[in-house]
Amino acid sequence: MIEDIKKTLWATADKLRANMDAAEYKHIVLGLIFVKYISDTFQTRRDELAKRFADADDDYFLADADETTLAEELEDRDYYREVNAFWVPEAARWENLRAQAKQSTIGKLIDAALELIETENPKLKGILDKRYARAQLPDGKLGELVDMVSTIGFGVTGQSARDLLGQVYEYFLGQFASAEGKRGGQFYTPASIVKTLVSILAPHHGQVYDPCCGSGGMFVQSEKFIEAHGGKIGDVSIYGQESNPTTWRLAAMNLAIRGIDFNLGKEPADTFVRNQHPDLRADFVLANPPFNVSDWWHGSLEGDPRWVFGTPPQGNANYAWLQHMLHHLKSTGRAGIVLANGSMSSSQNSEGDIRRAMVEADKVEVMVALPGQLFFNTQIPACLWFLVKEKNRRKGEVLFIDARKLGTMISRVQIEFSDADIQRIADTVHAWRGDGETDQEYADVAGFCRSATLAMIAEHGHVLTPGRYVGAEAVEDDDEAFAEKMQRLTETLGEQMAKGAELDALIRQRLGGLGYEF
Secondary structure (H helix, E strand, C coil), X not given: CHHHHHHHHHHHHHHHCCCCCHHHHHHXXXXXXXXXXXXXXXXXXXXXXXXXXXXXXXXXXXXXXXXXXXXXXXCCHHHHHCCCCCCCCHHHCHHHHHHCCCCCCHHHHHHHHHHHHHHHCHHHCCCCCCCXXXXXXXXXXXXXXXXXHHCCCCCCCCHHHHHHHHHHHHHHHHHHHHHHHHHHHHCCCCHHHHHHHHHHHCCCCEEEEECCCCCXXXXXXXXXXXXXXXXXXXXXEEEECCCCHHHHHHHHHHHHCCCCCEECCCCCCCCCCCCCCCCCCEEEEEECCCCCCCCCCCHHHCCCCCCCCCCCCCCCCHHHHHHXXXXXXXXXXXXXXXXXXXXXXXXXXXXXXXXXHHHHCCCEEEEEECCCCCCCCCCCCEEEEEEECCCCCCCCEEEEEECCCCCEECCCCCEECCHHHHHHHHHHHHHHHXXXXXXXXXXCECCCEEEEEHHHHHHCCCCCCCHHHHCCCCCCCCCCCHHHHHHXXXXXXXXXXXXXXXXXXXXXXXXHHCCCCC
């Protein structure tokens, strides 16, 4: 049922987009869905209060209250804040907007509603993107979009409404990322990659940090993981940073609609130059930083305390990200980072020296090679780095996993890890660590995984490409003698070549009959 709802909504929304760029339209649609949700949950709480005020057996019962008194009570903000519902002023409530959807001023009315909501809910200050009055939609399209969003019913209590919204929101983010192509990756990491990171790190508790958080997908998956393992929202504290202002708002909305408390810094800002959490030491870091950024350097970063293993090259930020994340880990902390494959082997501009220093200091725990075509935004092959501040298990070893043969094509251009793929990778890591997350015993598997010592890695010049260590996949012996197999295969090849020659001759004959010779 939810799949049909998501697909129908997307088809309708995309049809209304007309000639508007997906990057712009994304904020228009997701902003309206957000307003619809908080208005619906407000109305649900309001209806609940009205019933309780009239119930003589309820603690909220109001004896001898007239209509005026009841109306005043229903407008008391404290009743809504005590259940973490956003307070929505009357002029900003969805039904009021829907009633005026066909007005030519609907864009201005929505912007004004967003302003009122921000004023009444300080947590949302600066988050809501007030761009509706200047949206470049054809006449009437914004009103049609309001009508479309009106079909989403969030008017149920508790987690079910939040779950429905979360699924619609996540689906739309993924669809917009696909529509935007390369730019889509700036705000959205495909869910199967995020799930892989989260499943390996297993963030049950503590502080979770993403210094380039995009739309907040790492945080959402962390919360889902905790709930799936018997925990609850609030078992982790969320810290993030994002430099793109519109994406920063997108992340804040994505977390707010799910009831997740968060700290994304006072404002959108560059992580390296304007670090919003300088004193944070997190239990877990999860991140998908932009690959191979060349224009990241600023003179103020010279001699920065984050560069423990060497100053990163000014033409590539990969090793700046790795060291930034290590810097922000607690002594018992772990980090999982998505980077381009080149980060595992590059020796240009000091990168090889930094990588060697990190390996020798035993900060690298696990390396995972990923298949191509996992991302919306790039065909650059990628990998996962897992770092630790201090190892308490498997000291002096690194686990290498070659996952390039895993994954399933879900479209002509994209691969996705299945849940079974993710489980296989995560179970391998947990078995190797011996951390109690799986009952499996670890063993090297040729072509898939191997635990290598630091001495072995040194022999390979501190290159961390898993393919160098895991070896070739074992091929099952079919007991057929080599000479016999070659004879059989040669005969088969001869038959196929003869058949090919017959087909060539037939094609020439048919074309000749049509007056075409070659």
